[in-house]
Amino acid sequence: MPDDIDEEEDSVKIIRLVKNREPLGATIKKDEPTGAVVVARIMRGGAADRSGLIHVGDELREVNGIPVEDKSPEEIIQILAQSQGAITFKIIPSIKEDTPSKEGKMFIKALFDYDPNEDKAIPCKEAGLSFKKGDILQIMSQDDATWWQAKHEGDANPRAGLIPSKHFQERRLALRRPEILVQPLQVSNRKSSGFRRSFRLSRKDKKTNKSMYECKKSDQYDTADVPAYEEVTPYRRQMNENYRLVVLVGPVGVGLNELKRKLLISDTQHYGVTVPHTTRPRRSQESDGVEYVFVSKHLFETDVQNNKFIEYGEYKNNYYGTSIDSVRSVLAKNKVCLLDVQPHTVKHLRTLEFKPYVIFIKPPSIERLRETRKNAKIISSRDEQGAAKPFTEEDFQEMIKSAQIMERQYGHLFDKTIVNDDLTMAFSELKTTFDKLETDTHWVPVSWLHS
């Protein structure tokens, strides 16, 4: 054995990787205490990972015969960027053993849009993975507390990209929160018709000009508790199970009732709606349990105390409300229950029992609203009698503004968005969505199935 080889040389490894146009899929850093250049991260599925020859913690000594000890990571990256074909690395392997993990078995739904190019904090923009709110991501590594590695679910390309970890993203969102909170839920104080009811008769208190459902303070600022990701798992309804609750949300006048009505008449045996409760006296042509369940004020208030209502409110000194049991009774008849609620209510319905599927009905552009709603009528909140009137330009503007606020504040809870431009097309998209919901596999929160 020659004398000039020091002991360390025993462990030196020479490896060759062939680099084509694809990046190597590894990042390096200077180890502060020792000054050594070490591999900081191996991107899952990238060229370095697939070779199986380089690992996190390996110390880099030479690249193509050039010693790297006195070079900064940027200079080394430069050398690598300029190299093509086979690249030779001299490394001292890390002694750390790889720990088996549940890599690739965890799926998350992204609850925000992400573009690595806009992210000042990401260690390497090229390694970042961009995604949109609602995308399903497969988590490939959580080794790093700040930067996870992920792929789009179903993507055949094995290479993972960097995404902010849940903890990191939520922490930085929390720091930015005061900005977000400036936007209140109500669209304007001219009228508060931005939010709809499941029962049209009792929509607004015209005298106080208030929405009949006063939101709790915390509900108005829901953005404050928006998580970054939600862990999800595939779910397919079994034959003996109840149908999932279908929740429809959208701004007033967007056509929610119209779509619901069309669905109901398309198959009255299959679809159902809840019967609301009221404390107003029954009219002669009405039957208890058909138009409304008629109850006393005392009973209604007791039920409110016992959290029996999903939503409730007061209109002309009478209470109106949708009870949780009314949803259960539709589901128990083996029907698909169509429920329309204010968007802030959705989070209370997200339980294993209801497994809600939330559809957002969105207005088209203002130009299309003008064209398509020429003969349509809206129940005007400015009208004491609540009579149907043709849409005004203000109604259109408010509908669009209200939809934007809903999307921004509650978009993370929507499973599907349908634009109600042409009614026939919107209905057919809705119908297809319903059919798929009953037969296909969908992603649902893990907490619903493992709670």
Ligand SMILES: Nc1ncnc2c1ncn2[C@@H]1O[C@H](COP(=O)(O)OP(=O)(O)OP(=O)(O)O)[C@@H](O)[C@H]1O
């Ligand atoms: N795509 C469409 N094209 C043309 N007219 C439509 C369309 N969708 C709904 N309409 C009409 O718009 C009007 C308002 O619809 P609808 O009552 O269903 O709205 P809504 O969202 O349920 O409102 P509200 O909360 O006031 O009950 C109705 O006259 C309806 O027929």
